[in-house]
Amino acid sequence: xxxxxxxxxxxxxxxxxxxxxxxxxxxxxxxxxxxxxxxxxxxxxxxxxxxxxxxxxxxxxxxxxxxxxxxxxxxxxxxxxxxxxxxxxxxxxxxxxxxxxxxxxxxxxxxxxxxxxxxxxxxxxxxxxxxxxxxxxxxxxxxxxxxxxxxxxxxxxxxxxxxxxxxxxxxxxxxxxxxxxxxxxxxxxxxxxxxxxxxxxxxxxxxxxxxxxxxxxxxxxxxxxxxxxxxxxxxxxxxxxxxxxxxxxxxxxxxxxxxxxxxxxxxxxxxxxxxxxxxxxxxxxxxxxxxxxxxxxxxxxxxxxxxxxxxxxxxxxxxxxxxxxxxxxxxxxxxxxxxxxxxxxxxxxxxxxxxxxxxxxxxxxxxxxxxxxxxxxxxxxxxxxxxxxxxxxxxxxxxxxxxxxxxxxxxxxxxxxxxxxxxxxxxxxxxxxxxxxxxxxxxxxxxxxxxxxxxxxxxxxxxxxxxxxxxxxxxxxxxxxxxxxxxxxxxxxxxxxxxxxxxxxxxxxx
Amino acid sequence: xxxxxxxxxxxxxxxxxxxxxxxxxxxxxxxxxxxxxxxxxxxxxxxxxxxxxxxxxxxxxxxxxxxxxxxxxxxxxxxxxxxxxxxxxxxxxxxxxxxxxxxxxxxxxxxxxxxxxxxxxxxxxxxxxxxxxxxxxxxxxxxxxxxxxxxxxxxxxxxxxxxxxxxxxxxxxxxxxxxxxxxxxxxxxxxxxxxxxxxxxxxxxxxxxxxxxxxxxxxxxxxxxxxxxxxxxxxxxxxxxxxxxxxxxxxxxxxxxxxxxxxxxxxxxxxxxxxxxxxxxxxxxxxxxxxxxxxxxxxxxxxxxxxxxxxxxxxxx
Numbered sequence: 001x002x003x004x005x006x007x008x009x010x011x012x013x014x015x016x017x018x019x020x021x022x023x024x025x026x027x028x029x030x031x032x033x034x035x036x037x038x039x040x041x042x043x044x045x046x047x048x049x050x051x052x053x054x055x056x057x058x059x060x061x062x063x064x065x066x067x068x069x070x071x072x073x074x075x076x077x078x079x080x081x082x083x084x085x086x087x088x089x090x091x092x093x094x095x096x097x098x099x100x101x102x103x104x105x106x107x108x109x110x111x112x113x114x115x116x117x118x119x120x121x122x123x124x125x126x127x128x129x130x131x132x133x134x135x136x137x138x139x140x141x142x143x144x145x146x147x148x149x150x151x152x153x154x155x156x157x158x159x160x161x162x163x164x165x166x167x168x169x170x171x172x173x174x175x176x177x178x179x180x181x182x183x184x185x186x187x188x189x190x191x192x193x194x195x196x197x198x199x200x201x202x203x204x205x206x207x208x209x210x211x212x213x214x215x216x217x218x219x220x221x222x223x224x225x226x227x228x229x230x231x232x233x234x235x236x237x238x239x240x241x242x243x244x245x246x247x248x249x250x251x252x253x254x255x256x257x258x259x260x261x262x263x264x265x266x267x268x269x270x271x272x273x274x275x276x277x278x279x280x281x282x283x284x285x286x287x288x289x290x291x292x293x294x295x296x297x298x299x300x301x302x303x304x305x306x307x308x309x310x311x312x313x314x315x316x317x318x319x320x321x322x323x324x325x326x327x328x329x330x331x332x333x334x335x336x337x338x339x340x341x342x343x344x345x346x347x348x349x350x351x352x353x354x355x356x357x358x359x360x361x362x363x364x365x366x367x368x369x370x371x372x373x374x375x376x377x378x379x380x381x382x383x384x385x386x387x388x389x390x391x392x393x394x395x396x397x398x399x400x401x402x403x404x405x406x407x408x409x410x411x412x413x414x415x416x417x418x419x420x421x422x423x424x425x426x427x428x429x430x431x432x433x434x435x436x437x438x439x440x441x442x443x444x445x446x447x448x449x450x451x452x453x454x455x456x457x458x459x460x461x462x463x464x465x466x467x468x469x470x471x472x473x474x475x476x477x478x479x480x481x482x483x484x485x486x487x488x489x490x491x492x493x494x495x496x497x498x499x500x501x502x503x504x505x506x507x508x509x510x
Numbered sequence: 511x512x513x514x515x516x517x518x519x520x521x522x523x524x525x526x527x528x529x530x531x532x533x534x535x536x537x538x539x540x541x542x543x544x545x546x547x548x549x550x551x552x553x554x555x556x557x558x559x560x561x562x563x564x565x566x567x568x569x570x571x572x573x574x575x576x577x578x579x580x581x582x583x584x585x586x587x588x589x590x591x592x593x594x595x596x597x598x599x600x601x602x603x604x605x606x607x608x609x610x611x612x613x614x615x616x617x618x619x620x621x622x623x624x625x626x627x628x629x630x631x632x633x634x635x636x637x638x639x640x641x642x643x644x645x646x647x648x649x650x651x652x653x654x655x656x657x658x659x660x661x662x663x664x665x666x667x668x669x670x671x672x673x674x675x676x677x678x679x680x681x682x683x684x685x686x687x688x689x690x691x692x693x694x695x696x697x698x699x700x701x702x703x704x705x706x707x708x709x710x711x712x713x714x715x716x717x718x719x720x721x722x723x724x725x726x727x728x729x730x731x732x733x734x735x736x737x738x739x740x741x742x743x744x745x746x747x748x749x750x751x752x753x754x755x756x757x758x759x760x761x762x763x764x765x766x767x768x769x770x771x772x773x774x775x776x777x778x779x780x781x782x783x784x785x786x787x788x789x790x791x792x793x794x795x796x797x798x799x800x801x802x803x804x805x806x807x808x809x810x811x812x813x814x815x816x817x818x819x820x821x822x823x824x825x826x827x
Contacts, residue, residue, distance in 0.1 A: 187775075190682060219784075223774070
């Protein structure tokens with residue numbers, strides 16, 4: 001683009017949640033504000049691929065950044081750090097900060113939300129200020145999606161401090177394009193330009209272009225939309241589908257569709273007797289009209305046939321498919337011995353084919369989809385009664401499997417670990433699904449760095465899963481971003497690393 | 511009214527608060543889930559990390575032990591730390607008290623100033639056009655959902671006319687009183703609308719009753735002017751039943767207006783309660799509910815004092 005990016009201006013962003021802490025390792029949210037302030041060694045880009053940030057390259061076996069031990073059981077990852085990077089207080093950024101980050105997060109006294117990846121590391125060596133050698137206890141192909149990608153902590157201000165209560169949690173010190181000027185709890189965070197930022201654009205102009213960013217906390221989604229319309233907020237993401245249409249026609253605003261790494265699914269509780277029959281599960285799949293669900297949600301969601309969203313190279317398009325076919329669903333149910341009863345609901349041995357379905361209460365998108373599912377299944381003689389729950393009660397039921405059927409969605413990192421969802425011991429496997437074959441395939445995929453072997457294992461896993469069908473993939477739901485049309489240089493990020501992971505190139509046209 | 515009575519009332523509140531705390535604690539812990547469940551939303555939290563947090567927050571102790579240690583700490587002014595933000599509960603609440611008192615207080619005063627005269631007017635002009643209009647508006651105010659009214663006013667004042675901000679407590683970086691006042695208009699107005707509607711009804715019926723009393727008729731017969739009868743003789747007695755209603759609403763000022771604060775992104779206690787509720791942040795929830803209970807006890811007490819002031823026949827010993 002020949003147009004010169006304009007320098008200056010402040011972008012006001014509306015956030016739909018109340019920030020708990022600005023420490024990336026202990027927040028319960030994805031960390032939108034933090035991503036503009038704190039940088040990691042790597043970050044996922046708009047194609048969900050890792051790119052170097054504070055490191056000069058993404059370590060791989062090919063470039064020598066990753067070395068596997070001769071016995072194939074351990075690995076060493078070497079990061080070369082970018083020279084000349086400074087913290088926003090002017091101090092130099094070095095390999096000691098990287099090592100400190102591991103030690104601080106690993107420290108049992110630090111109560112963190114995410115310590116993922118810390119236990120895999122045996123030791124870290126820092127032969128010089130710009131080299132970090134991380135010795136892993138195992139071969140960990142997901143090393144990039146955790147620890148050092150989340151962010152690096154400054155050793156010079158945090159050493160010896162209690163990270164649980166340190167002022168860092170209110171005013172984090174980072175190497176990112178912005179630094180925190182003011183944080184008023186429950187109200188807003190004001191970010192200002194980091195004068196020491198390391199990045200320049202192609203013409204040698206010091207980044208970031210923006211003078212600052214403001215994050216306004218607006219928990220009510222209707223109010224958030226009102227603020228967009230009144231111009232009090234210039235950007236918001238996760239805007240309800242039902243309101244996207246009217247916002248698109250507001251002058252000065254534009255709508256961006258972000259195909260996030262999320263998939264919606266209908267899970268069976270495998271402990272329920274009727275669901276132990278695979279033909280019953282398949283009948284459900286044939287009976288659900290995914291296109292109708294997408295249509296009910298404004299046409300934004302894309303119907304899917306596997307749990308691996310199409311962005312990934314290892315998505316398998318040749319999985320067993322269950323295209324909408326209510327006649328086939330009825331056949332399967334007839335064959336399984338479920339015959340229509342007097343009220344149209346199928347019966348077998350005096351038991352009605354009637355279940356409770358749980359979705360997250362108050363999440364309009366999910367509740368609308370749930371209605372379509374209920375209507376679809378009624379057409380083939382299956383009765384579903386909504387049993388929606390909210391907040392902690394919802395999560396509790398989801399993790400313990402206190403439901404017959406569960407409709408919901410997951411959003412993952414650029415490098416998802418599927419065993420947490422479908423492994424026999426997976427922490428998110430509340431439905432009680434267990435398959436030795438799937439466990440073995442996921443174990444293979446999650447312990448090799450060989451992309452070919454990984455792809456093969458993950459493709460086979462998808463075939464197995466769709467054969468078993470413990471979970472019916474329904475749609476992939478994009479996140480709708482509404483933003484002022486003056487904003488340039490913005491690319492949405494589909495991962496759970498937030499849209500604000502690379503703000504230095506954003507600019508506002510005057 | 512004497513000092514002994516005052517002391518007695520205050521000391522009597524202690525076992526009451528203790529009982530309330532026991533019930534609240536029990537109910538909270540009976541609800542499904544626990545504070546650490548918020549972390550379960552993140553697929554990358556390890557079971558080890560969860561176990562470690564459980565120990566750190568004392569959540570692995572048996573419930574009675576947790577309760578006793580909470581009670582002793584609480585009454586010593588040690589309110590613990592928020593599980594959600596890791597900050598002292600006292601600090602969390604202290605930051606939210608100001609905005610809540612400002613919003614609740616403003617709407618309270620405004621409501622009183624409007625509701626009492628409106629109720630009196632309605633009563634004096636019973637079955638007139640004015641009375642019907644006021645009645646109609648009151649029913650509107652009582653039955654209209656807050657969120658709907660808020661949405662409409664935001665649309666009109668912020669989107670269409672761009673006269674007032676649609677949400678927030680202040681323009682970023684500005685601490686001017688005028689700016690805060692501008693932000694206060696919509697939420698305080700909506701809160702006041704609902705209170706005025708309710709209170710003016712009570713005031714009306716109470717006044718109607720008083721105006722029919724013998725002494726009012728006597729005063730009128732003696733040639734006292736109508737205005738003087740209403741404001742000197744009747745109003746004072748008419749106020750007494752209102753005091754109870756108003757005092758109960760007074761207590762809720764401190765608890766915050768949950769819906770209004772959320773819709774208007776007002777950084778008060780109501781929103782803190784919702785966030786703590788969603789995160790099962792037990793220490794903050796307990797403290798908030800205790801503050802709310804305490805406010806209720808105090809406002810009851812204030813109501814009794816107000817009775818005595820309004821009606822000299824009432825005496826507390």
